Amino acid sequence: MSSVQPRLQTLAQLIPPLTLDLHKGDCGRVAALGGCEEYTGAPYFVASAALRLGSDIAHVVCEKDAATVIKGYSPDLIVNPYLRSVDNQRDRTLDEIDERIGALLARLHAVAAGSGLGADPNIRQSVRRAIAAARRRGLAIVLDADALALVCEDPGLVSGYRNAVLTPNAPEFARLSAALGVGTDGAELPVDEAARMVAQKLGGVTVVRKGKKDIITNGDRLFICDENGGLRRCGGQGDMLTGSALAFLAWGERYKQRAWDLRPYGDPIEEALVPMHAAYAACMLTRHASFLAYEECGRATMSTSVLEQIDIAFDNKFEELLKALKLPKQ
Template identity: 65%
Template structure:
C-alpha cells in the first residue's frame, strides 16, 4: 500500500466559509473530555485549539477539582465538572450519564483523554462518554489516557469508523500489544500502523512521530510537514483539538451547511481531518520554535495555531463559495 498526501484544496472544502448569514454553532460545537486535579492544562489546550481554528463553541468536561482552574484560564470555554473521581463521588455514574447524554447530543465532535489521569472512576466516566458519543454517531478523537481505555476494552471503538486514535510511540506499542499485533522486528512503522487500524476494523490511527503516519488500514497518508524541535507536553492535546475541529466541520459539510465545489464522501472525513490537523499542528510547532527556540512551550504553539491555519489555507479559501445558510 503506497502512501500519499491529500490535496489541501480538497480539505479546504470542509472548512466553513465565514459570512454574515452564519449563526452561533454553525462552525462547530466541540467538547474536550478530560482534566483532573493534576492535569488542567491539557483539556484547555485541546478546547482552545478548536476556538483558534474557528469553531464557535468549546466545552470542557472535566473532574470537579479541575473545573475552577480551567475556568480561570479562559472565559471563552464552557466548563462542565461532570467526571466522577475517587475523591469526588457526590454523583453516581447514572447521574453522570444524565448530565453527559444531553450535552453530547449537541456536539459535532468530541476529543477524549487530555489530562484524564489514572483515576479509575474518572476513566469510567470517560468510558461512558465514549459509549454515548458512539451511540449518537458523533466523531471522537482518542488521545493520551483514553488510549488505555481502548487497550483494556477495544470493543468500545472497534469498527467505529468515526473514531481517530492519536498514540505516540510508547502508547502505540502498548496499544498494539493489547490487540495482539505487536510490531515485528524491522517492520516499517507504516505497516505496523496499518495492522493496528485493521485490528480495530477501520478506525483511523495517527501514529505520531518524526513523520505522522495516518491510516485506516486501507488508505495511508504520511504527514511530513516540518515541525519544531521541542517536544514539550501539550502538543498532542493541540493536535486532538485540531482533529476534532475538522471532524466537526465534516459533520456540518455532510449536513449541507455550505456549498462546495468538490464532493467528498463522508468515509474520507477522518483521514482528511487527521492530515489537516497534523499539518497545522506541526507548522504551528515550527513557527513557535522559530520564535522561542528552547524556551518553546505548548502555550507558544497554541499562539501560532491560527497563523499556521492561515498560512496553509488562507489563499485556498478565497476560492470557496459562500454557504447557503
C-alpha cells in the same frame, strides 16, 4: 500500500465559509472530556486549539477539582465539572453523570476524550461510558492519551466505528499494538505497516501514529504528514493536535450534512474518508504551528507558544485558498 498527501484544496472543502447567514454553533460545537486535579492544562489546550481554528463553542468536561483552575485559564471555555474521582464519587452517581454528559453530547458535533484524564478509576469509568454514548449518537470522536489505555483494555469500545480517530505517540502505539497482537510474533514491522494493521484490527478506525512523520491510516488508505515542525518536544503539543482534529471533525460532520457545498476543485471528499482528511489537516497545522513557535522562541518554546501560532498556521495554509472560493448562488 502506497501513501499520498491530500491537496490543500481538498482539505479546504471541510472548512466552513464565513457568511452573514451563520448562527452560533454552525461552525462547530465540540467538547474535550478530561482534566483532573493533577492535569488541567491538557483539556485546555484541546478546547482552545479548536476555538482558535474557528469552532464556535468548546466545552471542557472535567473533574470538579480541575474546573475552577481551567475556568481561570480562559473565559472562552464552557467548563462542566461533571466528572467525579473516587474521593468525590458520593457527590454524584455514575448514572447522574451519564445523564448530564448525555444531554451535552446531544448538542455537539464532535468530542475528544483522554487529555488530562488521569488514572482515577471512577473518572475513567465515566469517560468510558461517555465514549460509548457518543458512539451511539454517531458523533465523531478523537481519543488520545489516557483514553487510549481504555481502548487497550477494551478494543470493542471503538472497534468498527469509522468515525473515531486515535492519536497515539510511540509508547502509546506500542501498548496499543501489543493489546491487539500486532507485531507480537517477534518480527519487526515498518511503522506504517504496523499502523495499518492496528487500524484494520480496530475495524477501520483512523489511526494517527505520531512521530518524526505522522502516519494516518484507516487500514485501507495511508497518508503521511511530513510537514516541518519545531525542534522542541514540550508537553501539550499532542493535545493541540487533538483539538485541531476535533475542529476539523466537527466541520466534517457539518460538511457531510451539506451545510455548505464547496467543490471548486473536483469531487467532494467521500464521507468515509472525512476522518482521515481531518486528521491529516490537524497534523499539518500542529506541526506548522510548532515550527512557527520555534522560529520565534527557540529553546524557550512552550506549548502556549505553539497555541499562539495555531491560527497563524491556519492562515498560512488556507487563507488564500479560502479567499478564492466562490460560494454557489442561492
